[in-house]
Amino acid sequence: MSNLDIVRPENSSFQWVGRLLIWSILLLFCFWFLMPAYVVISTSLKNLEEIRGGSLLALPHELNFTAWQHAWNQACIGVQCTGLQPYFMNSVMMAIPAVLFSTILGALTGYTLTKWRFKGSNIIFALILFGCFVPFQVVILPMAQTLGILRLTNTVYGLILVHSVYGLAFTTLFFRNYYVTIPDELIRAATIDGAGFFTIFFRILLPISPPIIVVAVIWQFTQIWNDFLFGVSFTTGGSQPLMVALNNLVNTTTGVKQYNVDMAAALITAAPTLLVYIVAGRYFVRGLTAGSVKG
Amino acid sequence: MASLSIRNAVKRFGAVEVIKNVSLDLNDGEFLVLLGASGCGKSTLLNMIAGLENITEGEIRIGDRVVNDVHPKDRDIAMVFQSYALYPNMTVEKNIAFGLEMRGIPKEERNKLVSEVATMLQIDHLLDRKPAQLSGGQRQRVAMGRALVRRPEIFLFDEPLSNLDAKLRLEMRTEIKRLHKELNATIVYVTHDQIEAMTLADRIAILKDGIVQQYATPAEIYNKPTNVFIASLVGSPPMNFLNARLETVDDDVVAHVPLTKDPDGQKLDLSLKGYDSDLSAYIGKEVIIGIRPENISYTEEPVKDGHEVVQGEVDVVEPTGADTLCHIKWGINSVLARINNRIDVAIGDKFNCAIDMKRTNVFDKKTETRI
Numbered sequence: 226m227s228n229l230d231i232v233r234p235e236n237s238s239f240q241w242v243g244r245l246l247i248w249s250i251l252l253l254f255c256f257w258f259l260m261p262a263y264v265v266i267s268t269s270l271k272n273l274e275e276i277r278g279g280s281l282l283a284l285p286h287e288l289n290f291t292a293w294q295h296a297w298n299q300a301c302i303g304v305q306c307t308g309l310q311p312y313f314m315n316s317v318m319m320a321i322p323a324v325l326f327s328t329i330l331g332a333l334t335g336y337t338l339t340k341w342r343f344k345g346s347n348i349i350f351a352l353i354l355f356g357c358f359v360p361f362q363v364v365i366l367p368m369a370q371t372l373g374i375l376r377l378t379n380t381v382y383g384l385i386l387v388h389s390v391y392g393l394a395f396t397t398l399f400f401r402n403y404y405v406t407i408p409d410e411l412i413r414a415a416t417i418d419g420a421g422f423f424t425i426f427f428r429i430l431l432p433i434s435p436p437i438i439v440v441a442v443i444w445q446f447t448q449i450w451n452d453f454l455f456g457v458s459f460t461t462g463g464s465q466p467l468m469v470a471l472n473n474l475v476n477t478t479t480g481v482k483q484y485n486v487d488m489a490a491a492l493i494t495a496a497p498t499l500l501v502y503i504v505a506g507r508y509f510v511r512g513l514t515a516g517s518v519k520g
Numbered sequence: 521m522a523s524l525s526i527r528n529a530v531k532r533f534g535a536v537e538v539i540k541n542v543s544l545d546l547n548d549g550e551f552l553v554l555l556g557a558s559g560c561g562k563s564t565l566l567n568m569i570a571g572l573e574n575i576t577e578g579e580i581r582i583g584d585r586v587v588n589d590v591h592p593k594d595r596d597i598a599m600v601f602q603s604y605a606l607y608p609n610m611t612v613e614k615n616i617a618f619g620l621e622m623r624g625i626p627k628e629e630r631n632k633l634v635s636e637v638a639t640m641l642q643i644d645h646l647l648d649r650k651p652a653q654l655s656g657g658q659r660q661r662v663a664m665g666r667a668l669v670r671r672p673e674i675f676l677f678d679e680p681l682s683n684l685d686a687k688l689r690l691e692m693r694t695e696i697k698r699l700h701k702e703l704n705a706t707i708v709y710v711t712h713d714q715i716e717a718m719t720l721a722d723r724i725a726i727l728k729d730g731i732v733q734q735y736a737t738p739a740e741i742y743n744k745p746t747n748v749f750i751a752s753l754v755g756s757p758p759m760n761f762l763n764a765r766l767e768t769v770d771d772d773v774v775a776h777v778p779l780t781k782d783p784d785g786q787k788l789d790l791s792l793k794g795y796d797s798d799l800s801a802y803i804g805k806e807v808i809i810g811i812r813p814e815n816i817s818y819t820e821e822p823v824k825d826g827h828e829v830v831q832g833e834v835d836v837v838e839p840t841g842a843d844t845l846c847h848i849k850w851g852i853n854s855v856l857a858r859i860n861n862r863i864d865v866a867i868g869d870k871f872n873c874a875i876d877m878k879r880t881n882v883f884d885k886k887t888e889t890r891i
Contacts, residue, residue, distance in 0.1 A: 413572050414605035418666075419593035419622035428618075432609035 269293065269488035276484050292485035296493055300486050302473045303462075309493055311463065312470035316450060319381050319466055320497075323388035324445045330389070331396020331441060332434065336426050338397070339404040340412045350401060356394030361454045364391070372459060379460050387459065388449045395448075396441045403437040404430065439508040447498050467494050522583035522596075522673035522706060523548045524569070529578035531564055531730075538564050540730040541578070546723070549704045553717040555753070556727035562710045563678055565727070569708060570676050571595050582673055593622070598667035599676040602683060604659045606651040606666075612638075613647040616665045623670075637669045640699075657688045668699070677709040681716065693719060714754045718742065726750050743879065744796075748888040751810050751881060757845060760816075760855040762809045763885070764790070766802045773799045775809050775882070779851025788850060790828050791877060797891060799882065807891065810881035813845065816857035818865075819874040827874040834869045848873060 268276060269292050270285040298308035338350050368387055369378070377383030407430065415425045456466040465473075471494045475487050502509070524546040531539035538561045546552045554562040567573040569580060571592035580587050587595050598619070606615050613634055620630045638644040641661045651659055660680065667675055677696070681689045697720055700707055711717055717724050718738045726733045726741065734746045745751035751759045764775040773795065777788040790809065792799060822829055832848035832855075839845075839861065846857045846865055857873060865871065882891045 408603055408605065410601040410603050410605035411607065413567075413570075414599065414601060414666075415607070415618070416572065417570060417592045417597065417599050418619035420618075424622070429607050429609070 265488045265491060269485055269492055271485055273481065273483065273485060292483070293489040293493070295483070296474070296486045296490035300474050300483075300490065301477050301479060302470050303477060305463075309467060309470055309474065309490055312465060312467045313493070315381055315464060315470075316467035317497075319384045319388070320446060320449045323385045323392065323449050324442055326385070326389040327392035327396050327445050328438060328441045330393055331398075332400045332431065332438070333426065334393070334397045335400025335402075335404050336430055338401050339407075340409065340425075340430075341422065350397075353394050353397050356391070357398060359394075361391075361452075365454070365458050368455075369459065379462075379464055381460075381464055383459055384455060384466065387455050388445075388452065391455075392445045392448060395444060399437055399441050399444070400434070403434065407433070436508055439505050443501055443505055443509050446501050450498050523581075524552070524674055524706060524708065525579075525581040526565075526569070527579040527581070529565070529568060529580060530576045531561070531568060531573060532576045538730050539568070542727075542730070542732050543578075544725055544732065544735060546706065546708070549706055550722040551700050551707045551709065551720055553721035553724045554708065554710045554727060555712070555714060555717040555724050557712055557753075560727040561730040562712075562727050566599075566676055566678055566708060566710045569674070570597055570599050596673040597676055598670050598672040598674075599678065600663045600667050600680045602679040604651075604663040604683075606659060606662055608651055611648050611650055612643065612654070612662050612665075615651065615662055616669050619666065619670050633669050634665075637665045640668070641665050656684050657692065660684060660688075660692055664696075664699070668703075673706065675705050675707045677707065679711055680709075681711075682713070696720060715756065718754065726753065744890065745810075745881065746890050748808060748810070748883050751883070751890075755812060757813050757856050757858065759881075760811045760813065761883075762811070762853055762855070764807055764809045766792070766799060766805060766807055766882075768803055773803070775807065777809065777850070777853065779853070781852060786851065788830060790875065790880070792880070792882065794878065795880075795882065799891060802882075802884070802891060806885040808883040808885055808888070810883060811855065811875060812879065813856045813858040814843075815876040815879045816848075816855060816859075816873050817876070818857075818859045818863045819872050822872065824874045826876065826878055828877055830873050830875060831870055832873055834865050834867055834871060837865055837867060 264281060267283075267285055268281075270289055271279075272289055272291065275283075275286060296309055298310050299306060300308045302309075302312070334353070338346050372378045372383045372386070375383075375386070377386060411429060412425055415429055420428065451468060452466070453468045453472065456469040457472075460466070460469070471490055474490050524544070526542055526544045529539055529542045530537065542565060544552070554565060556562045564573060568575050571587065571590060575588050582595060582597070607618065610618065616634045616637060617630045620633060625633075634647070635644060638647055641664060643658060643661045643665060646654060646658060646662070651662065654662065660683075663680070680696075681692055684692060693716060696709075699705070700720075709716075709720060718741075721738050723735065724738055724741050725735045728749060734741055734750050736744075741750060741754055745754060745759075748761065752761075762777050764777045767774050767776055769789070773792045775790045775792055777790060779786045779788055819827070819829060830850060832850045834846050835849050835854060836847040837844060838847075842861060843858045844861050844863070844865065846859055848855050848857055848871070855873075859865070883889060884891055
């Protein structure tokens with residue numbers, strides 16, 4: 226017989242109270258966490274009079290996208306009133322190559338460290354792993370010197386290099402943990418079939434890596450897009466990434482504080498990462514847990 | 521096809537010696553089975569032949585060529601793995617053709633070879649599927665197809681049947697044997713299953729702790745195992761072992777098997793007249809007598825030519841269908857007899873056992889090697 230004690234009687238009043246409590250707490254937290262998002266979105270759609278006159282929580286009278294337009298191509302960032310547009314492009318120019326480089330290199334190092342082990346490969350992996358725990362602030366000074374020597378200071382290329390190097394620790398970890406679950410016999414079979422290092426990588430391992438590639442791309446894109454510290458440290462003026470520009474936009478005040486423009490700018494800045502999550506988010510969780518259980 | 525010759529091969533991982541001075545010779549077209557328990561070094565030896573592990577000392581030749589430092593792809597071998605190791609992203613067709621593609625064989629010829637092999641293995645209707653869409657037996661066939669399509673000098677099989685269920689395993693075993701005969705291929709096959717070894721092999725090499733214990737034909741290994749380890753490993757149900765002392769009675773060598781705990785008590789006399797080697801050095805010494813269960817049979821007569829007849833009491837009866845396994849007590853000794861299923865026996869029956877003494881093995885008690 227099964228254990229009857231754990232089968233609860235149905236429709237008891239006790240159960241109703243419990244349910245009600247759970248639901249109300251969940252709803253409360255739902256409101257709590259959605260409130261800032263609601264305020265940001267609704268404020269960005271209001272004009273300044275509405276903001277001054279109405280309540281913070283009131284709905285906008287009409288859908289008014291002028292603040293978005295303003296943030297995109299008119300708002301003043303420092304003394305340049307170009308809006309976020311050029312900086313958005315800077316971030317795209319920085320994030321896409323940096324994500325690609327760090328993901329491809331991470332896949333290669335992960336592959337080498339699991340399938341072509343050599344003396345000391347575990348130590349190398351441990352050292353790379355160590356890179357995940359080094360805070361941004363620690364590497365700023367040596368990185369600035371390196372960029373100086375390479376003459377990449379104040380360029381998007383410099384930021385691409387910084388992010389590729391810094392991201393390598395994470396992507397290596399992801400790919401190593403994924404490839405360690407793939408049986409070595411597969412590599413041996415391919416070796417006997419006559420495939421070499423890169424053929425095995427491109428023809429056999431890479432085609433079965435999409436789950437972990439998605440994880441690496443989402444992780445890296447979010448990290449790089451949202452980075453402020455490297456951007457503000459290594460670039461000035463026109464080559465700054467979007468995140469720095471947003472900060473400058475909010476801090477540049479000429480007369481009245483344009484809350485609606487600030488909010489719209491924040492939303493524009495957050496949009497790409499949000500988009501990446503919506504498109505690839507479900508693979509993210511799948512990839513993170515991939516390989517943890519057999520099957 | 522080619523012959524294989526392993527000379528004094530040694531493999532060390534750091535200070536651990538996994539393969540200790542192994543020498544084996546295999547003729548063109550022969551089927552060699554490496555048999556042993558897990559950890560005996562049989563897979564390591566196979567990987568050394570394949571070139572997936574390097575050779576610390578010694579020499580491996582395929583045909584006339586020393587292949588110690590030859591890359592696996594240039595050794596002209598093909599290997600079937602226990603997990604099949606099919607490329608998960610490729611269709612069956614691409615899986616089979618991959619090795620040919622890597623060797624730069626043009627597409628038309630590839631297609632021709634793949635379809636030939638697929639027909640031979642009856643997987644031609646599966647060519648467009650991915651490995652994940654195949655059953656265990658089908659995957660096994662694809663893995664064999666991948667090896668067969670290249671027509672290598674030597675085929676290497678690493679426990680290829682151990683992931684299959686019992687029925688499929690029998691089917692595939694027959695298939696492998698049939699392919700061996702058809703292709704006249706040189707095969708090295710690793711297994712821990714002694715029945716697989718007995719059924720498939722032309723020659724079996726039994727490994728233990730990296731040392732070849734015996735390298736002989738299945739019949740010789742079964743009938744004349746060189747030591748107690750092999751005698752107990754090969755054969756199911758296993759061989760019976762009885763402690764005995766050799767004496768001479770009327771110029772014949774006789775083994776005295778004690779029936780009581782008292783060393784001076786009642787004894788069983790088993791004549792070893794006509795044993796295939798000289799036992800005179802062991803007169804008065806302790807030995808182990810090994811008798812296979814099928815060499816103990818039921819008899820009604822008190823005397824049978826070439827046999828020793830012993831009365832025993834049935835302890836346990838295990839009918840298997842074809843035969844009945846009887847555990848019989850001879851005093852303090854318990855032996856297992858495999859008798860015809862038409863003979864009706866029950867627990868407690870007293871029954872005359874005829875022991876076929878010509879097929880009896882005698883082992884040195886100290887070294888456990890066959891005399």
